[in-house]
Amino acid sequence: MASMEKKYVIGVDGGTESIRAGVFDLAGTPLSFASVAYPTAFPAPGWAEQDPADWWAGLGTAVRQAVASASIQPCQVAALSVDSTCCTVVALDARGQALRPALLWMDMRSAAQAARVAACGDEALGVNGGGAGPVSAEWMVPKVLWLRESEPEVFEAAAGVCEYQDFVNFHLTGRWVASLNNASIRWHYSTRRAGGWPEGMLRTLGLEALLHKWPAEVLPLGAVVGGLTAAAAEHLGLPQGVVVAQGGADADIGMVRSGGGGGIGLGVIRPGQLALLTGSSHLHLGVTDQVFHGKGMWGVYPDALLPGVHVVEGGQTSTGSAVAWYRRLVGEEGYEALNREAEAVAPGCEGVVCLDHFQGNRTPHTDAVSRGAITGLTLAHGRGHVFRALLESICFGTEHIFETMRANGYAPASVTVAGGATRSPLWMQIHADVSNVPFILTKVSDAPALGAAILAAVAAGLYPDVPTACSHMDRVVQPDPQRHAEYRRHYRAYKALYPALKPGFHAAAAAASQAPTAADAPDVAQKQGQQGQEQGQQQGRQQDGADLHSIVSPSILSADFSSLARDVARVVAAGAEWVHVDIFDGVFVPNLTIGPPVVKSLHKSVPQAFLDCHLCVVHPENYVEDLAAAGCAQFTFHIEAPGIDFCCHTAAALCRRARGLGMLAGIALTPETAPDAVFPLCAAGEVDTVLLLSVRAGFGGQKFQPGVLPKVAALRRAFPVINIIVDGGITLDNAGSVARAGANALVAGTTVFAGKEPPEVAVPGLVRQIAEGRAAWPRCD
Ligand SMILES: O=C(CO)[C@H](O)[C@H](O)COP(=O)(O)O
Incomplete structure (x- = not known):
């Protein structure tokens, strides 16, 4: 039986499987532990959810049991602190009740959103790889982005968005506050930035509203959050007003360790x-x-x-x-x-x-x-x-x-x-x-609960600060x-x-991924991209094994830019089903061309033109909405582009975004990339068109490289009804052989706009060559 004058602290560890409460004396010696398990639901592959009501119920039971088995009086408890899994995200109503199950830290549903956060280019990303990333689907912002896009009504209704940790502290004290620890490692908060919050990042992502949903206050580890409210005291079986200290992520708290005679946490706070x-x-x-x-x-x-x-x-x-x-x-x-x-x-x-x-x-x-x-x-x-x-x-x-x-x-x-x-x-x-x-x-394996207990002791004034050194290890396993x-x-x-x-x-993930939701299509694109959308559905998309078209896509790179609309109208009138718009950023390719404003003007002037936009840019994901709104009918991006990095899952997500905005989705490959890179995407039905470059990307007027032909053939053998378009060096002399290899679409710049024959001859001539080449394809009936 513990003496009545002695004070004790409680460390609570909200883990994945259970919530554990430990009662400790001020030397860090554990008197008792009690834990209450709760379930995790796995509603879909990669998803994991918990009910915050289970955490709260478990907390009450665990604390009551731990105090009872320690044989101490509740009035001897000076303080408690809670750590939790990180980053388990919950959306709350104004009373602090969860609006939907919490997304557990291990929930990976926001992989596509994480890729977009990683691509947003904001300075707040600098903390990971100096801005090169990564951004994990486990983290706060991707999870909230998923919520806003997939369950907008929940996001709208949420008065608060926080972690497990903050949910519990709010119910214990009534104070709405985040932990500096969690916010630094999972929310892109930084003590080195004025104001701390990643405001620029949220603005770029259209998530400004989150700033008003997150707790306004951020407290460091061990700071006093408040005293137990009457209701919380009743729930835990402790006196009202018991000090609650700020905790943080379970593992980080497990690193903290007391000094003098300690044994709390692991004591890992020294460099190295x-x-x-x-x-x-x-x-x-x-x-x-x-x-x-x-x-x-x-x-x-x-x-x-x-x-x-x-x-x-x-x-x-x-x-x-x-x-x-x-x-x-x-x-x-x-x-x-x-x-x-x-x-x-x-x-x-x-x-x-x-x-x-x-x-x-x-x-x-x-x-x-x-x-x-x-x-x-x-x-x-x-x-x-x-x-x-x-x-x-x-x-x-x-x-x-x-x-x-x-x-x-x-x-x-x-x-x-x-x-x-x-x-x-x-x-x-x-x-x-x-x-x-x-x-x-x-000596003690439950480091997070112990670390939380020492924070409680500091907050209660029982220690002046978190001590910096002590090692009470009892066993070393030598290699x-x-x-x-x-x-x-x-x-x-x-x-x-x-x-x-x-x-x-990645192929399996792409295949299993769901169709785009309405939330994938922002209003702006719905308004302005309507026409491209209809075109996208009518021209070139192969559904139900319908016949492919023989398509010529004249590249405006060789057109007269001072009379662009006139040139485009002319080739369309000559029979060009698509018009190829090369969007080069001077980074992914050594040439700088045009962007969404020109696409918009062209779409306005020649609305009947199917604008087949080929993005040779880094981070193509940054342009999808703008291009859709401008009237782009096909959005083709490179699998090699930084931002995609050959990742089929990321590429599939971008294709779905493009399709969700009414465009066809195309994936382009440079001459160096083997066609297998897009097989999983084609197999999963994510792509309408594969563009194979037959020259080095960047400039028109180059010589056709026949090395592309086996790639065309391999792709066509595997995917008989997908659009395959070959780009670069196409002439009236080689078009037939390219089509015979398996291409049903050809980009032609010089030949159409600056060739020996006028567009009125060149375009129909190329279409004819494609049709004849296709007639030589092996029949599969
Ligand atoms: O720029 C290009 C590649 O990046 C293209 O090859 C261009 O679109 C086609 O031009 P041309 O028919 O003159 O080769």
């Missing part, structure tokens, strides 16, 4: 230290006093932990959850049998190699649609091989994160690990062996050099998996 927080996921949080950015890692987030203490982050989204998934799949209640079987298997699992991306990859790839895989199976393998291979894949994933951090100049000097994985000596040993660093295991050398080989096999499987994952 790295905390590995394990649970359903792995989170790797390195401490640095330098602000730097690099590819494949998140942050560095300045002041995210404590003033002057910056965090560099890596993470794996499904680790403990993947292991638990397999255990349930093979019908085991616990891990004993599986551990025994895995121990009997040699490192490398006799060729079984897994990929640990069951819920996407956080770092270094930040790929929401990557998936888990078990490869190398033979009939000789058993459960132990697969289980060990899963454990190894997670350790390899961690090593890949460390390798990326090292490449960016941050080498973890020590790894302090906490959480569920520490209960498996086998797993810890594999981790140490794979990464060749000692893994330090803490074995021989096994490490052996694992290097298996690590290479693991690293080869993602690049090999990525095209398949």
